[in-house]
Amino acid sequence: MSMLRNITADNPRSLIKPVFFTTIANLVGLIPFVLLVEAVRLIFHPFIDPDTSLDTIQLWWVCGGLAVSIILLYVFEVPAYRAQFRDAYSAGVDGRSRLAEHLRKLPLGYLDKREPGEVAKMMTDDFTLLEHGISHVVPQIFGAAIMAVIAMTGLAFFDWRLALSLFAALPAAILLFLLTSSIQRKLGSQHMRSKNEAANRLQEYLNGIQVIKAYNLTGERFVRLERSFRELKRQSILLEGLLGPIVLSAIACVRAGLTMMVFVGVHLLLDGNLDVITFAAFLIIGTRIHDPLSTALAGYMQFRYLNQTGERVMQFLREPVMPGNQQPSSDHDIELKNVSFGYSDQPILSEVSVRIPAGSFTAFVGPSGSGKSTLLRLIARFYDPDKGTVRMGGEDLRAMDPEALLHKVSMVFQDVYLFQDTIAGNIRLGRIDATCEEIEEAARLACCHEFIQKYPDGYDTMLGEGGSTLSGGEKQRISIARAILKNAPIILLDEATASLDPENEAEVQKAIDRLVRGRTVIVVAHRLKTVQHADRIVVLDQGRIVEQGRHDELLSVNGVYARLWRRQETS
Structure with missing residues (x-):
């Protein structure tokens, strides 16, 4: 059952209709062969009993039954086909959506530990394999197994000796698969690792294509990508080359049953213990039964491989989401108390304590790598601290529903990401139910209405992925319009003007001034x-708070802040 849960991404009910209709279709497929046996009996009966004549009327009825059976095959194959593919792709859609939703609820630290192409490959390639398993592999295996049991039971009523000999070699095929299961699993795991590595290296190659071109790391010089492709080729050949003979041997064992049945049948026939009609029936029906059994055995290897694919998906879905179900307080005082945090084994913050009153303007400054941006991410609860607590309104953020908390927060990052959508669509992310008038008003406040109107399609202009068709300043202003539209009481600004030219910086700063009015504002700033x-400037150095106060107070202390100020003034 666990294997079925893995293959269906924890939705085994999606297999019920495909397996049921496939089994029915397989059984209906036996009808022409049963009628063919009856036709053979009618034709041969006069030769066995010379006193009787050929029953042509009955033979015509059999021929009519064969014609009807063709229609029945079509009638039952259509729902089987629909059930297989419609349910498989529906399960794929549901699984991918569930995976994306689960991904959204995971802490960012989980993604930081993953290779860039791993999750994307899971959503596309892995679910494509699982769709194939639901639509083809599992229904074929179950349909063949059920049909074999029914056929063996039915044939045993005619002659148990022939029925037993027909399936006598099947246990040998099953035993062969069981004895080689560890080899199958090992080869499957190695092949999956090589596929993941190739996908990750390809994603890395695409992400870094500008650097690759700039430093001429193309062709033979960029060997990591080529090496991963070659390893994938080697593992694919190894998988097929070693598992292929196992599958063929198992199929040979099954088909040997037909040979054994012929041998036993001839022996019984010569001894006078079997009539020709029964023997002919077993020959005709036996070949029909062995075809789906052979297909099922060939699919069993795929079934084991798909199980390993499903295990990866299920392992991802079992990753714990960020806990908390409490609604955030209406009091927006924020307090960090003895907070320590690090990425993996690298400590970033150590024993940080600071209180940010509601409605205040607080700035975090300090040298690069001092933990300023990390503090913002802890306040937005992208991560939970390793030690200490982050509180809002006196309540620990870890007890709060992460999504409800993010309704209270708007963030403007230094590196803005815009989706491949219209300009209006990107601004509307701030509030999905916003009207066109509200979007335009937010754009005016963010100082981006004028440049949007210059485009022929205005707010309906499609943007390239990541906002590649806009300048840095224009992207930043659209991001601010998005934050204005959200109208959250807490604003987090992460060096929003650090990489802009003076003209764009002035426009963005004007937009920020409108954004922060009447809100709790926390800023990470490079340009002091x-x-x-600001109401309070908090100075960090090497993950610790070393100074805090107003601008004039910090200059008079003549510490880290004063040194940074003088350095920027003279540069």
Whole structure:
């Protein structure tokens, strides 16, 4: 049962209709062969009993039954086909959606530990394999197994000796698969690792194509990608080359049953213990039964491989989401108390304690790598601290529903990502039910209405992936419009103007000034001039708070902040 849960991404009910209709279709497929046996009996009966004549009327009825059976085959194959493919692709859609939803609820730290192409490959390639398993492999295996049991039971009523000999070699095929299961699993795991590595290296290659071109790392010089492709080729040949003979041997064992049945049947026939009609019936029906059995045995290897694919998906779905179901407080005071945090084994923050009153303007400044952006991510609960607590309104963020908490927070990042959608669609992410008028008003406040109107399609202009068709300043202003539309009481700004030219910086700063009015604002700033009027400036160095106060107070202390200020003034 666990294997079926893996293959269906924890939705084994999706197999009920495909297996049922496939089994019915397989059984209906036996009808022409049964009628053919009856036709043979009618034709040969006058030769066995010379006193009787050929029953042509009955033979015509059999021929009519064969014609009807063709229609029946079509009638039952259509729902089987629909059940297999419709349910398989529906399960794929549901599984991918569930995977994406689960991914959204995981802490960012989980994704930081994964290779860039791993999750994308899981959503596309792995679910394509599982769709194939639901539509083809599992229904074929179950349909063949059920049909074999029914056929053996039915044939045993005619002659148990022939029925037994027909399936006598099947246990040998099953035993062969059981004895080689560890080899199958090992080869499957190695092949999956090589596929993942190739996908990751390809994603890395695409992400870094500008660097690759700039440093001429193409062709033979960029060997990691080529090496991963060659390893995938080697593992694919190994998988097919070693498992192929096992499958063929198992199929040979099954088909040997037909040979054994012929041998036993001839022996019984010569001894006078079997009539020709029964023997002919077993010859005709036996060949029909062995075809789906052979297909099922060939699919069993795929079944084991798909099980390993499903295990990866299920392992991902079992990753614990960020806990919490409490609604955030209406009090937006934020307090970090003895907070320590690190990425993997690298410590970033150590024993950080600071209180941010509601409605205040607080800036985090300090040298690069001092943990400023990490603090913002902890406040937004992208991560939970390793030690200490982050509180809002006196309540620990870890007890709060992460999604409800994010309704309270708007973030503007230094590196803005815009989706491949219209400009209006990207702004509407701030509030999905926003009207066109509200979107335009947010754009005006963010100082981006004028440049949007210059495009022929205005707000309906399609953007390239990541907003590649816009300048850095234009992307930043659309991001601010999005935050204005969200109208959250807490604003987090992560060096929003650090990489802009003076003209764009002035426009973005004007938009930010409108965004932050009447809200709790927390800013990470590289340019100290942009935060010199903050209510409190918190200075970090090497993951610790070393100074905090207003601009004039920090200059008079003549510490880290004063040193950074003088350095920027003279540069």
